[in-house]
Amino acid sequence: MDEFLYLSLPPMVIASLAAIACVLPGNFLLLSRRAMLGDAMSHVVLPGIVVAFLLTGSGSGVVMGAGALAAAGLSAVMIEWVTRRAGIEPGAAMAVVFTTMFALGVVLLETTGTSGVHLDVEHALYGNLESLIWLGSAPPELLRLTLIAAGLALALRLVWRPLVLATFDPVFAQTQGVPVAWLRAGLTAATALAAVAAFQAVGSILTIAMLICPAATARLLTRTLPAQLAVSLGFAIASALLGYVLAGYAPLWIGLPFTLSASGMIATVSGLMLAAAALIASQRARAAL
Amino acid sequence: MQAGAEAALQVQGLTLRYNDVLALDGASATFPSGSMTAIIGPNGAGKSTFLKSVLGLVEAEGQVSAFGGPVAKVMARIAYVPQRAAVDWSFPVRVIDVVLMGCYRKTGLLGRIDRRMTAHAMAALARVGMQDFARRQIGALSGGQQQRVFLARALAQGADLILLDEPFAGVDAATEAAIIGVLKSLRDGGATIIAVHHDLSTVAAYFDRVLLLNRRTVAEGAVAETFTRTALAQAYGPALILDPAA
Numbered sequence: 001m002d003e004f005l006y007l008s009l010p011p012m013v014i015a016s017l018a019a020i021a022c023v024l025p026g027n028f029l030l031l032s033r034r035a036m037l038g039d040a041m042s043h044v045v046l047p048g049i050v051v052a053f054l055l056t057g058s059g060s061g062v063v064m065g066a067g068a069l070a071a072a073g074l075s076a077v078m079i080e081w082v083t084r085r086a087g088i089e090p091g092a093a094m095a096v097v098f099t100t101m102f103a104l105g106v107v108l109l110e111t112t113g114t115s116g117v118h119l120d121v122e123h124a125l126y127g128n129l130e131s132l133i134w135l136g137s138a139p140p141e142l143l144r145l146t147l148i149a150a151g152l153a154l155a156l157r158l159v160w161r162p163l164v165l166a167t168f169d170p171v172f173a174q175t176q177g178v179p180v181a182w183l184r185a186g187l188t189a190a191t192a193l194a195a196v197a198a199f200q201a202v203g204s205i206l207t208i209a210m211l212i213c214p215a216a217t218a219r220l221l222t223r224t225l226p227a228q229l230a231v232s233l234g235f236a237i238a239s240a241l242l243g244y245v246l247a248g249y250a251p252l253w254i255g256l257p258f259t260l261s262a263s264g265m266i267a268t269v270s271g272l273m274l275a276a277a278a279l280i281a282s283q284r285a286r287a288a289l
Numbered sequence: 290m291q292a293g294a295e296a297a298l299q300v301q302g303l304t305l306r307y308n309d310v311l312a313l314d315g316a317s318a319t320f321p322s323g324s325m326t327a328i329i330g331p332n333g334a335g336k337s338t339f340l341k342s343v344l345g346l347v348e349a350e351g352q353v354s355a356f357g358g359p360v361a362k363v364m365a366r367i368a369y370v371p372q373r374a375a376v377d378w379s380f381p382v383r384v385i386d387v388v389l390m391g392c393y394r395k396t397g398l399l400g401r402i403d404r405r406m407t408a409h410a411m412a413a414l415a416r417v418g419m420q421d422f423a424r425r426q427i428g429a430l431s432g433g434q435q436q437r438v439f440l441a442r443a444l445a446q447g448a449d450l451i452l453l454d455e456p457f458a459g460v461d462a463a464t465e466a467a468i469i470g471v472l473k474s475l476r477d478g479g480a481t482i483i484a485v486h487h488d489l490s491t492v493a494a495y496f497d498r499v500l501l502l503n504r505r506t507v508a509e510g511a512v513a514e515t516f517t518r519t520a521l522a523q524a525y526g527p528a529l530i531l532d533p534a535a
Contacts, residue, residue: 031380165390169376172442175344175369176393223426225381 006134010142012244014132015206015266017145018198019236022210024152025190027229030215032167036091037188038211040098041195042204044075046105046124049200054112061140065196072192075101102204127203129244129262141201148197152190159183164225202263209267210236217274220281239270295357297322297450297481303342303351305335312338313349314504320483325476327486327495330502331525336485337372339502340452344369355450365394368448370439372455378428384438385423388413391445413444418467433464440468444475451475453484457491469495492516 022038029035045068052058052067075097082093106121132139156163166173166180174180191211198207218232243266248259298320305313313335320326328336342349344367345360355363368391388410389402396406414420417437422430430438436456443451451472457465472482472495483500486492492499492512499515501507501524508520 031377161393161396164382164386165393168380168382168387169371169390171341171346171371171375172369172390173393174346175364175367176390176446177364178393219381223381224383224386228381 008244008248010134010139011129011132011262012241014139014141014145014201015129015240015244015262016237017142017149018202018206019210019214019240019266020233021145021149021152021194022198022207023214023232023236024149024156024229025187025194026211027215027218027225027232028163028167028187029191030212030219031225032184032187034090034187035212035216036094037191038195039208040075040079040094041072041188041192042199042207042211043098043102043105044071045192045196045199046204047071047101047108048074048105048196050105050108050112054108061144061200064200065144068196068199069192071101072196076188076192123203124199125203125205126261126263127199127201127206129202129206130248130259132201145197145201148193152194155186155190159186163187202266206263206267209270213267213270213274214239217270217277220274220277235270235273239273240266243267243269295322296320297324297356298343298483299352299354300339300343301352303339303349303353305338305342305347305349311504313342315351316502316504316506317351318500318506318509320481320498322481323476323479324498325472325482325484325496326498326500327484327492328500328502329486329489329492329524330507334503334524336502337454340369340454340483340485344452363450365446366448367450367452368443368446370443370451370453370456372458373432373435373439378430378435380427382427383423384414384419384425384427384430385410387427387438388423388441388445391442394446410441410445413441414438416444416471417441431461433460436460437464437467440471444471449480451480451482453482455485455487457486457488489521 026038029038048068048071049064050067051071052064055067056063078097079090079093082088082096083090086093105124109121109124132141162173162178163183165176166178166183170180195207195211198210202210214232214236215228217235218228222228222231244262246260246269247262247265251258251260296319298318300316300318303313303316304311316335316339328339330336338347338349341347342351343353343360344364345353353360355367360367385407389406391413392402392406392410396402411420411423414423417440419434419437419441422434422438427435427438440453440456443453453472456468460468472484476482484496486496493516496512498510499512500509501515501520503524507524508515508517
């Protein structure tokens with residue numbers, strides 16, 4: 001039992017918190033057809049983290065988080081710039097910027113001696129969820145993600161009405177005095193914050209999955225936005241817990257002598273949930289005809 | 290000042306350039322209080338752009354004043370009904386939620402939607418004959434019903450200057466009759482209605498004034514004097530075979 005409390009519970013809680021932080025902005029990214037932004041943000045943090053480490057030599061979460069946020073901000077500006085200057089659609093601009101930035105991060109990682117401090121490509125992709133155990137004190141990610149998830153939830157509660165209005169009908173929202181451009185920038189910032197926080201704990205693959213999969217799953221099964229948000233949070237937490245347990249124990253149950261990546265398994269579970277929801281939704285649509 | 294004496298909306302030399310294309314070229318118009326005006330003109334004449342420029346949604350050159358002052362100061366009195374195609378109708382909101390969006394200025398950022406506000410929104414829905422659909426998801430509505438919900442949202446706002454962008458595009462006859470009935474009763478109550486309109490055959494029956502637009506103002510005034518063969522030929526080109534007298 002103690003073993004579970006110290007070794008398994010902290011990473012499960014951290015994975016759930018990362019999922020919650022990502023799901024909150026993720027629902028609105030999906031509805032405003034900016035899902036790709038989540039993908040972009042969770043990739044561009046890598047060069048930010050590496051550069052922050054190279055500049056300061058510090059591996060502290062705060063320093064790396066600041067570097068990641070700076071990279072996210074820079075990328076948002078670059079995406080706008082490429083969109084306007086090159087006259088290409090925002091999705092393509094995001095793809096260009098985030099792949100370039102991620103590649104830059106990988107090159108920086110491989111050419112500099114940063115791998116000693118949990119900075120390598122594998123950790124960038126999968127995070128290091130399994131190592132976030134309770135060693136005498138709580139892992140710092142626990143407090144950080146708790147604060148960020150709570151902060152994002154509070155911010156969402158505060159701007160709920162104008163955000164829904166601006167997402168549904170931005171032109172009408174403008175005529176009502178809703179600060180549409182600020183809300184859009186705020187959603188980008190919230191996505192960056194969630195992506196940075198989640199990236200450090202769970203890696204980019206899980207971050208991308210959590211930004212979009214639970215929201216997309218809930219969107220297929222619900223009719224109102226509060227319901228969609230609630231259901232997506234439920235799916236996110238369920239896939240975090242189920243994925244973690246499956247990664248750690250499922251191979252043992254069938255007699256295999258290894259465990260799987262928790263982040264990878266959580267992302268897989270959330271993808272399977274989305275597939276199941278798509279099947280259910282298409283069945284329902286057929287039944288309704 | 291007496292109602293009707295002051296123009297609800299005055300537009301002077303509205304000009305807008307999109308890259309190299311001149312969308313509006315010094316368009317001017319006056320919309321008296323309590324009037325109901327159709328904005329007509331060929332495709333690409335800048336009709337929708339005219340409305341958006343008036344509202345400040347796109348940045349155009351020129352002077353626009355509403356109720357004798359800058360538009361930005363009286364936005365609460367102006368309702369805008371966008372084209373139906375402007376939004377994603379599969380969005381997860383119910384009909385009543387959309388109508389309540391029209392109450393945003395009344396409730397403010399954090400304001401709670403109380404029973405009084407919901408009753409107000411329901412009354413707006415009832416005026417367009419959609420009260421039985423309040424709890425439906427908007428994706429389940431027909432095109433005409435969607436347009437009526439948009440109008441209900443403008444009614445909930447309680448504005449007295451209403452700008453509509455093609456409110457009759459792709460709607461059924463029942464909706465068209467319901468919408469025009471509501472608009473006329475608003476006008477009779479002193480509101481000013483301005484609608485981008487496509488169907489020239491209904492202009493005289495629905496509206497009392499007309500603005501003929503083709504990037505600039507071709508003609509404006511009462512339907513009887515302005516909606517003439519000469520003016521139409523000027524706006525649309527001589528190919529148009531329509532006799533407004535018929």
